Amino acid sequence: MIANVEARMRGVLSWLAVPQFMEGRFIGLPVSRWLFAVRVWLAIHLALGVAFWIQLDGAESAGVIAAMLALQTRGQVVEKSICCFLGTVVGGVMSIVIVGLFAQTRDLYVLAYSAWLAVCVFAAGFLDGNRAYGAVVCGYTVSIVAVIHIDDPSSLFSEVINRCAAIAIGIASIVLVIDVLAGPDLGPAMLARIEGGLATARTFTENLLRAGPDGGTDAQTVRLMGAASNQHLFLNALPTEAVSGSAQAGAVRAVLAALVGEIRAARAFALAGAWTNRSDGSALDGLIRRRLAGEVEARREAAASAFAAARVGRPVAHAPRMPIYRSRENALRNALRAFLASTLTGYLFTLTGWSMTAFAWAMVGVIVCLSSNAPDPGAMTKGALIGLPAAVVLGGVTQFVLLGGVDAFPLLMLGTAPALLGALLVTSSPNPALTGAGLLTAVYTIVVMQPSNPQSYDAQSYLLLSILLILVALFSFVLVRVLLPTCDAQRRRWVLAAIRRDMDAALGGATRPRSADEDQLLDASRIATLASLKTDDASVRETDLRLALRMGDLARAARRIRRALERMEREDSGAESRMNGFADAVRAALGDADARRMRQLAGTLADASEPARLTLAADMAWAADLIDAPADAHVSGGTR
Amino acid sequence: MSQTFTELVVGGVLISPFVTYAAAALVLFLMLRPVLAWIGFERLFSAPPLALLSLYVVILAFLIVLL
Numbered sequence: 001m002i003a004n005v006e007a008r009m010r011g012v013l014s015w016l017a018v019p020q021f022m023e024g025r026f027i028g029l030p031v032s033r034w035l036f037a038v039r040v041w042l043a044i045h046l047a048l049g050v051a052f053w054i055q056l057d058g059a060e061s062a063g064v065i066a067a068m069l070a071l072q073t074r075g076q077v078v079e080k081s082i083c084c085f086l087g088t089v090v091g092g093v094m095s096i097v098i099v100g101l102f103a104q105t106r107d108l109y110v111l112a113y114s115a116w117l118a119v120c121v122f123a124a125g126f127l128d129g130n131r132a133y134g135a136v137v138c139g140y141t142v143s144i145v146a147v148i149h150i151d152d153p154s155s156l157f158s159e160v161i162n163r164c165a166a167i168a169i170g171i172a173s174i175v176l177v178i179d180v181l182a183g184p185d186l187g188p189a190m191l192a193r194i195e196g197g198l199a200t201a202r203t204f205t206e207n208l209l210r211a212g213p214d215g216g217t218d219a220q221t222v223r224l225m226g227a228a229s230n231q232h233l234f235l236n237a238l239p240t241e242a243v244s245g246s247a248q249a250g251a252v253r254a255v256l257a258a259l260v261g262e263i264r265a266a267r268a269f270a271l272a273g274a275w276t277n278r279s280d281g282s283a284l285d286g287l288i289r290r291r292l293a294g295e296v297e298a299r300r301e302a303a304a305s306a307f308a309a310a311r312v313g314r315p316v317a318h319a320p321r322m323p324i325y326r327s328r329e330n331a332l333r334n335a336l337r338a339f340l341a342s343t344l345t346g347y348l349f350t351l352t353g354w355s356m357t358a359f360a361w362a363m364v365g366v367i368v369c370l371s372s373n374a375p376d377p378g379a380m381t382k383g384a385l386i387g388l389p390a391a392v393v394l395g396g397v398t399q400f401v402l403l404g405g406v407d408a409f410p411l412l413m414l415g416t417a418p419a420l421l422g423a424l425l426v427t428s429s430p431n432p433a434l435t436g437a438g439l440l441t442a443v444y445t446i447v448v449m450q451p452s453n454p455q456s457y458d459a460q461s462y463l464l465l466s467i468l469l470i471l472v473a474l475f476s477f478v479l480v481r482v483l484l485p486t487c488d489a490q491r492r493r494w495v496l497a498a499i500r501r502d503m504d505a506a507l508g509g510a511t512r513p514r515s516a517d518e519d520q521l522l523d524a525s526r527i528a529t530l531a532s533l534k535t536d537d538a539s540v541r542e543t544d545l546r547l548a549l550r551m552g553d554l555a556r557a558a559r560r561i562r563r564a565l566e567r568m569e570r571e572d573s574g575a576e577s578r579m580n581g582f583a584d585a586v587r588a589a590l591g592d593a594d595a596r597r598m599r600q601l602a603g604t605l606a607d608a609s610e611p612a613r614l615t616l617a618a619d620m621a622w623a624a625d626l627i628d629a630p631a632d633a634h635v636s637g638g639t640r
Numbered sequence: 641m642s643q644t645f646t647e648l649v650v651g652g653v654l655i656s657p658f659v660t661y662a663a664a665a666l667v668l669f670l671m672l673r674p675v676l677a678w679i680g681f682e683r684l685f686s687a688p689p690l691a692l693l694s695l696y697v698v699i700l701a702f703l704i705v706l707l
Binding site (some may be wrong): 158 | 651655673677689
């Protein structure tokens with residue numbers, strides 16, 4: 001068993017008789033959170049030290065970037081770093097284009113900058129995790145490079161180069177520190193989570209197979225599917241963490257697809273036993289149940305095989321991608337909100353005539369971009385309303401009380417430790433609201449202090465910056481709530497509409513460039529999104545989930561039928577093939593959602609000897625059952 | 641005879657030669673990744689991230705010395 005560096009450190013420190021430090025908790029918090037805070041604090045000061053050493057203009061950006069890239073695991077840090085760097089390069093290029101074209105026309109400058117923010121926010125709406133962050137970086141890089149220096153467009157190119165250099169130094173620092181200090185890896189934790197998920201799903205599906213609809217609830221189904229779907233946030237980081245990461249990520253996606261398939265098949269098996277609305281009686285009933293039970297078994301084997309491959313980092317054949325649900329309507333609203341917020345703020349600050357308002361305008365752009373990347377933009381701006389004033393206070397106390405005029409870099413490091421370690425401990429909280437507020441506090445504490453070589457202690461500059469940052473927090477909070485707010489009821493309608501469109505496309509035969517496993521994962525993503533939306537009426541939520549599960553099941557069955565028909569037509573070639581007429585009749589029945597006709601056609605295959613035709617008959621009969629299913633059909637865990 | 645380093649000039653901005661070497665080393669490192677995965681490089685070390693970092697530094701050093 002390969003020991004890692006932390007285990008060796010633990011061994012050394014235990015020999016030094018301080019085991020209580022490395023295990024359990026320290027001052028009430030887990031040691032892992034302290035280690036995270038110390039790693040990031042060291043990375044921030046390493047970045048600042050290198051930036052000061054090479055006399056980089058805007059050296060504080062290096063420290064800010066090291067703080068922005070603070071994530072728990074190595075893979076996530078490296079992935080976010082890559083997205084951040086690429087976003088900075090694109091943003092830098094767009095800065096040059098916007099300033100080059102519109103520097104002499106104030107109104108067009110404001111509109112062009114706001115439009116670029118909107119484009120980036122719209123693009124981020126279709127990506128997930130750190131990739132969405134990269135799209136957002138494309139936008140706010142223009143804020144930081146072009147807008148803050150709006151009065152000096154001739155220095156733009158050197159600002160872009162300095163910004164890219166600061167980003168590179170920040171990235172190198174955080175990656176170096178996390179590698180040398182053995183930051184936790186994403187892979188082992190993910191495999192442990194998935195192993196636990198496989199065991200939980202196995203118990204759940206066993207109960208459904210044994211006890212029917214009383215063996216589980218739709219809430220449990222949705223929770224398991226959601227847990228599988230949410231792994232997409234981590235999967236993108238696996239290839240950046242290890243050289244075998246790409247193969248491991250593919251194997252994990254195959255596990256998740258098999259897991260979701262097993263859960264859906266087991267739920268379908270439980271429901272099939274409860275529905276007695278078939279005109280054909282027991283022949284098709286038995287066929288359906290054997291088909292679904294066989295699918296559960298096949299999915300379990302696929303999951304186990306893929307998990308074994310994931311453990312050793314072996315690639316699997318035909319590893320699915322992991323499509324996620326993203327709402328075009330939501331992305332468009334976020335983009336429009338960013339455009340309006342930036343435009344209104346720009347004109348408002350221009351009218352005030354205050355100095356340094358370009359900085360405030362840029363920061364509003366940054367906060368609005370970052371909020372659009374969050375699941376709940378309103379909550380993120382609430383975090384900014386807490387984090388930015390906290391950063392102002394912490395920055396002021398650190399600069400004028402703790403440091404009080406010192407100029408030596410080691411003293412700067414020690415002086416910032418209480419504020420930054422405290423903010424980073426809050427960032428490492430499992431509560432997402434605290435994570436956002438803590439990260440903004442850490443980042444803006446560095447912005448407020450404006451570390452430089454030599455360090456400046458200008459109280460007037462600090463006061464002006466503080467007022468502007470508090471205004472930025474207030475503006476962002478109000479603008480995000482007032483301009484095109486999106487409520488969960490709207491999101492719920494959009495998700496259900498997307499599921500219905502997918503079902504209609506499957507019934508109508510529209511081709512999609514996705515495999516069956518990818519369809520499973522996309523459907524799980526939609527269901528997980530729907531389940532995460534809040535509602536005042538729990539019965540509405542349950543009804544929506546039931547409907548979504550049913551439409552997803554019908555879409556899946558329709559696609560399976562169409563794929564089977566295509567396969568059979570290819571195998572049974574011939575102009576006068578009986579299969580052609582049969583296939584056309586099945587497709588017509590699917591397109592019309594004609595359950596009676598589907599059952600009649602399924603009945604003609606029920607006595608076939610070929611397994612493929614029996615499977616097709618079972619799928620057709622199951623699709624007919626789904627079309628005719630009662631509206632309240634669900635697994636109920638013993639309640640009706 | 642001292643080695644001469646060619647500075648990178650981008651739009652009139654002089655960029656340190658080290659940046660060129662670092663970027664080239666990164667490209668070579670990324671090209672090596674599939675080979676490292678195939679030979680099971682990570683299983684040879686107790687701290688694979690440090691080993692990969694060291695490999696990158698070795699590639700960088702070779703480029704600076706040889707080019």
